[in-house]
Amino acid sequence: MTGRKFFVGGNWKCNGTVAKVKELVDVLNNGEGFTTSVDITDIVEVVVAPVALHIPYVHDKLRKDFKVAAQNAWVKGSGAYTGEISADILKDYGLEWVILGHSERRALMHETSEFVADKTAYCLEKGLSVILCIGEKLEERESNKTFDVVASQLAPVADKIKDWSKVVIAYEPVWAIGTGKVASPEQAQEVHDNVRGWLSEKVSPDVASATRIIYGGSVSASNSDELATCKDIDGFLVGGASLKPDFLKIISSAQ
Numbered sequence: 001m002t003g004r005k006f007f008v009g010g011n012w013k014c015n016g017t018v019a020k021v022k023e024l025v026d027v028l029n030n031g032e033g034f035t036t037s038v039d040i041t042d043i044v045e046v047v048v049a050p051v052a053l054h055i056p057y058v059h060d061k062l063r064k065d066f067k068v069a070a071q072n073a074w075v076k077g078s079g080a081y082t083g084e085i086s087a088d089i090l091k092d093y094g095l096e097w098v099i100l101g102h103s104e105r106r107a108l109m110h111e112t113s114e115f116v117a118d119k120t121a122y123c124l125e126k127g128l129s130v131i132l133c134i135g136e137k138l139e140e141r142e143s144n145k146t147f148d149v150v151a152s153q154l155a156p157v158a159d160k161i162k163d164w165s166k167v168v169i170a171y172e173p174v175w176a177i178g179t180g181k182v183a184s185p186e187q188a189q190e191v192h193d194n195v196r197g198w199l200s201e202k203v204s205p206d207v208a209s210a211t212r213i214i215y216g217g218s219v220s221a222s223n224s225d226e227l228a229t230c231k232d233i234d235g236f237l238v239g240g241a242s243l244k245p246d247f248l249k250i251i252s253s254a255q
């Protein structure tokens, strides 16, 4: 018993139509695909992240024991930042969660680890909880740099924040995201264990044992049960499969 509640996030990325979002919310609300007999929110915390335009609908209609996250937030407060959305606006709207540092934003929008750390600090200061994404690229794994990469992504965050209680770390190897190439339970567990060790050494043993470290990268209904048995895997961040009814089976792997 770790005391860490299982956590499953659904990252809908830049997907969805009004009709599709309604369908997804209905599937989650009906919960007919849960493969557990216990009340699902007794064993797992569920958060879904629609595109910003769809947040109001999902926030209004989604069952209230599941939460809604933004997929990003600006590094500062509200102001002259066209196209951005601030933590202040998210918080005012009633959101509790934000995803930061997703590898797609790091790669396509050139977000650095320092910038992600600044965003993390700002969002936490405003009272949001943060799903902080880290993970190595294929060439980094192949040159045995995985541990160095995740440490270099976490270090600026550790420099800028004191309270880790509202942070969930999502380890998402870039080579596994959207590729169908899932990390093996051994590969994922090895990095989760290393991240927990890093937290213990650089932050504190208490933070290390309390912080949830979730895995992301081609998680599906057919691999989630096995991944969930790993000692240091406290849940999942799910992309593609969170857009399908399979997501309910993945949530159920918490049991």
Ligand code: PEP
Pocket (backbone or CB within 6 Å): 011, 013, 172, 176, 177, 178, 179, 180, 216, 217, 218, 219, 237, 238, 239, 240, 241
């Ligand atoms: C993600 O986008 O965070 C992700 C893990 O995607 P996928 O599950 O599709 O690999």
